[in-house]
Amino acid sequence: MTRRLVISLVGLLVVVLGSFAGNLVADNTPALGLDLQGGISVTQEPVGEYDSVSLDLAVERIRDRIDSLGVAEPEIIRQGDAIVVNLPGVDNQDEALRLVQVTGAVLLRPVLLAAPNTPADTSSTTVVADGSSTTVADGASTTTVDGSSTTTPVTTLATSTTAPGGPSRYLPQGATSVPTESSTTVASANDSTLPTSITEAPLGAEAPTGSDDTASSLAPATMGDPTDPTATIIVQNTDGSEIYQLGPSFATGEVFNNDAKADIISGGWGVRVTLKGGSTGADLWNVGAAQCFARSTVCPTGRMAIVLDGVVQSAPNVNQPSFSGGVDITGSFKESEAKDLARVLKSGALPVRLEVQAVQIVSPTLGDDSLHAAIVSGLIGVLLVLLFMLAYYRLLAIVVVIGITLSGLVQWNVISLLSSTNGLALSLAGIAGIIVSIGVTVDSYVVFFEKLKDELKSGRTLKNSAERGFKSAWRTILAADIVSLIGAFTLWYLTVGSVRGFAFFLGLSTLCDIIIAWFFTRPAMLLLARTKRFQRGRIFGIDNTLNATGGAA
Numbered sequence: 001m002t003r004r005l006v007i008s009l010v011g012l013l014v015v016v017l018g019s020f021a022g023n024l025v026a027d028n029t030p031a032l033g034l035d036l037q038g039g040i041s042v043t044q045e046p047v048g049e050y051d052s053v054s055l056d057l058a059v060e061r062i063r064d065r066i067d068s069l070g071v072a073e074p075e076i077i078r079q080g081d082a083i084v085v086n087l088p089g090v091d092n093q094d095e096a097l098r099l100v101q102v103t104g105a106v107l108l109r110p111v112l113l114a115a116p117n118t119p120a121d122t123s124s125t126t127v128v129a130d131g132s133s134t135t136v137a138d139g140a141s142t143t144t145v146d147g148s149s150t151t152t153p154v155t156t157l158a159t160s161t162t163a164p165g166g167p168s169r170y171l172p173q174g175a176t177s178v179p180t181e182s183s184t185t186v187a188s189a190n191d192s193t194l195p196t197s198i199t200e201a202p203l204g205a206e207a208p209t210g211s212d213d214t215a216s217s218l219a220p221a222t223m224g225d226p227t228d229p230t231a232t233i234i235v236q237n238t239d240g241s242e243i244y245q246l247g248p249s250f251a252t253g254e255v256f257n258n259d260a261k262a263d264i265i266s267g268g269w270g271v272r273v274t275l276k277g278g279s280t281g282a283d284l285w286n287v288g289a290a291q292c293f294a295r296s297t298v299c300p301t302g303r304m305a306i307v308l309d310g311v312v313q314s315a316p317n318v319n320q321p322s323f324s325g326g327v328d329i330t331g332s333f334k335e336s337e338a339k340d341l342a343r344v345l346k347s348g349a350l351p352v353r354l355e356v357q358a359v360q361i362v363s364p365t366l367g368d369d370s371l372h373a374a375i376v377s378g379l380i381g382v383l384l385v386l387l388f389m390l391a392y393y394r395l396l397a398i399v400v401v402i403g404i405t406l407s408g409l410v411q412w413n414v415i416s417l418l419s420s421t422n423g424l425a426l427s428l429a430g431i432a433g434i435i436v437s438i439g440v441t442v443d444s445y446v447v448f449f450e451k452l453k454d455e456l457k458s459g460r461t462l463k464n465s466a467e468r469g470f471k472s473a474w475r476t477i478l479a480a481d482i483v484s485l486i487g488a489f490t491l492w493y494l495t496v497g498s499v500r501g502f503a504f505f506l507g508l509s510t511l512c513d514i515i516i517a518w519f520f521t522r523p524a525m526l527l528l529a530r531t532k533r534f535q536r537g538r539i540f541g542i543d544n545t546l547n548a549t550g551g552a553a
Contacts, residue, residue, distance in 0.1 A: 031419035033427030034088035038364035106253025110299035226310025260345035262338035270330035429498035437509030466529035
């Protein structure tokens with residue numbers, strides 16, 4: 001019996017302290033929520049036609065996109081028809097803000113022209129699209145195609161500094177230098193013989209039909225709203241390294257099923273996605289694929305751009321006119337790039353158009369003040385509880401102190417691990433849940449100690465009283481903790497935001513109380529009750545002298 005108690009106690013200490021040391025070595029610490037470390041809160045409202053179901057779907061889509069940033073415990077909340085997104089402690093607030101301010105859909109557009117986006121020379125600029133080049137110099141241009149040249153007036157690439165619905169998605173003023181055309185390749189998911197690597201299109205290669213007057217094609221009049229699927233637009237890719245002139249969209253991301261994933265395809269990272277059937281899926285996709293494969297005037301470059309919110313996510317070459325079942329997008333992707341593209345395809349289009357109504361930046365200073373206040377209030381509460389336990393139960397308070405410390409370490413370990421692996425964040429409401437749970441933990445000790453006193457008053461020895469007292473108290477402790485867990489789960493399941501955080505941490509603390517009560521309090525008290533030193537006198541604040549040498553069993 002004694003050996004089992006020692007193994008239980010030592011085993012708990014090894015696991016808890018070992019986990020604590022492991023988290024410290026791995027530099028895992030609890031991530032803090034928006035109210036404790038600052039961040040961004042964005043409020044968006046729908047415009048146009050929508051319903052409650054579409055708003056719920058919008059919340060899910062936004063959550064998918066925010067989760068891809070790795071933001072710790074983002075809160076996406078519906079408040080009536082408004083959607084509030086809280087992003088605590090983001091590393092790049094601009095990137096997070098752009099992602100939250102999604103107002104458009106994933107659009108599939110034909111690439112009319114493409115060029116690298118490099119600083120423009122004030123005297124001359126060259127734009128190349130699949131072998132045709134235009135040199136801009138002093139208001140005139142020379143277009144060279146198949147060895148012949150003509151001189152025509154030129155309109156330079158004009159730009160806009162603002163765009164509807166958010167930051168500018170148009171390219172900067174100026175044109176670009178001669179590129180070596182590089183793009184990813186789209187291959188049918190069920191045709192393993194098709195190319196799956198990046199194809200280099202050398203200069204002088206097959207010129208696109210209808211693109212002889214490149215400068216004219218990039219006139220300011222062609223620059224439309226990137227969110228308008230019927231407009232011809234000029235935009236850039238995600239890192240700003242390439243600019244494109246894109247034609248009207250022939251489909252949205254809804255042609256795909258919600259199953260896009262990054263995978264190893266033909267030895268490299270790529271994206272695999274299946275097409276929906278019928279007129280809303282494969283038929284729409286194949287209309288655009290056929291145009292790009294044939295390099296018609298609609299899609300002279302043979303490239304199809306995947307555009308989200310006016311930014312080209314990928315612009316692969318189409319290497320066959322028809323697809324069935326699915327599509328593989330391959331190239332020299334890094335793993336992170338493939339996952340980003342898969343995320344874009346999977347999230348698809350928002351079911352409603354959302355407009356940003358308010359953007360609130362919570363300063364880290366305010367978060368630090370909230371954290372400081374929470375820590376101080378928690379420590380004061382714990383200190384008052386321990387002083388009461390010391391006054392009422394005397395040296396038994398030592399067991400309470402150690403038990404609460406171990407419970408705190410267990411919670412710290414779990415929160416730190418979940419913060420690094422699942423994006424869990426400790427919010428102010430969560431701290432409130434932990435502080436409230438201290439009362440649950442202390443109540444377990446009170447129940448046990450009172451049962452122990454009752455057993456002693458009945459004439460039993462301290463050893464027998466400890467065993468019988470814990471057995472009786474355990475049923476009460478377990479019942480009380482289960483009720484607390486049911487309440488915490490109900491709150492977590494039915495609520496959102498800070499209330500849900502409160503419920504989660506209250507439930508976690510309650511589970512820790514059950515573990516500590518069985519694996520620490522029980523063996524620690526039973527072992528102490530077996531020692532001769534504690535079997536005499538009032539060292540525990542309990543009069544056990546009368547039954548020190550005998551008594552009822």
